[in-house]
Amino acid sequence: MRYMGIDYGTKKVGTALSDDSGAMGFPYKVFGNDARLLDTLISIVSTERIKVIVIGESRNYAGNDNPVALQARGLGDVLGQATGIPVVYEPEMLTTQEARRGFDGVREAGSGRKEVDASAAALILTSYLSHSA
Numbered sequence: 001m002r003y004m005g006i007d008y009g010t011k012k013v014g015t016a017l018s019d020d021s022g023a024m025g026f027p028y029k030v031f032g033n034d035a036r037l038l039d040t041l042i043s044i045v046s047t048e049r050i051k052v053i054v055i056g057e058s059r060n061y062a063g064n065d066n067p068v069a070l071q072a073r074g075l076g077d078v079l080g081q082a083t084g085i086p087v088v089y090e091p092e093m094l095t096t097q098e099a100r101r102g103f104d105g106v107r108e109a110g111s112g113r114k115e116v117d118a119s120a121a122a123l124i125l126t127s128y129l130s131h132s133a
Contacts, residue, residue, distance in 0.1 A: 004028075004050045005125025006041075007092070007117055008058070008072035013037060014117030016125045017048055025125025027118035038078060045083045053079060056092035056124040090128040092120075 005016035005025050013033050016025040031040050044050065055076045058069045073089070080087040 001051045002049050003052045003054055003125055003129065004041075004044060004048065005090075005121040005128070006053065006055045006072075006075075007121035007124055008055060008068060008075060009033060009117065010068060010071065012117050013041075014119070014121035015041075015044065016118060016121035017044075017050075018125060018129060022129060025122040025129060027115065027122045030115075030117045038075070038082065041079055042082050045079075045085065050083075051085060053083075053085060053087045054090050054125050054128045055087060056121070057089040058092060088128065090124050092124045092127070 001018075001022045002020060003018040003022055003025070005018075007014035007016075011033055012030050014030050015028040017028045018025050028044075031037055045053070053076070055072050058066050058072060060066045076087040076089065
């Protein structure tokens with residue numbers, strides 16, 4: 001079963017796709033958060049045979065929703081209605097910062113924002129897959 005992960009941002013939205021077995025998430029693409037976003041995501045769901053969408057649940061350090069969380073849920077609601085497939089939310093905190101770290105654990109200077117957003121989506125998706133199987 002294939003899954004899609006989403007790291008929602010007000011300007012850019014990172015995406016990740018799972019392998020065919022649904023065991024691990026891999027960075028896919030980053031899209032601008034604009035009027036075309038919904039249609040683009042719906043197209044990916046169809047083309048890639050996605051069965052579940054996993055959206056990062058953004059919260060502040062106190063564990064409360066931050067402003068981005070409400071927008072991400074709004075996207076999830078519309079995307080679920082448009083595709084007819086389940087949308088689930090995975091707690092995520094600091095995934096973008098984690099995605100900026102290299103294999104040695106040191107933050108990489110100058111890493112491209114696009115790779116970071118897609119990598120953060122892969123971290124969110126892999127986290128969900130690790131406890132949902």
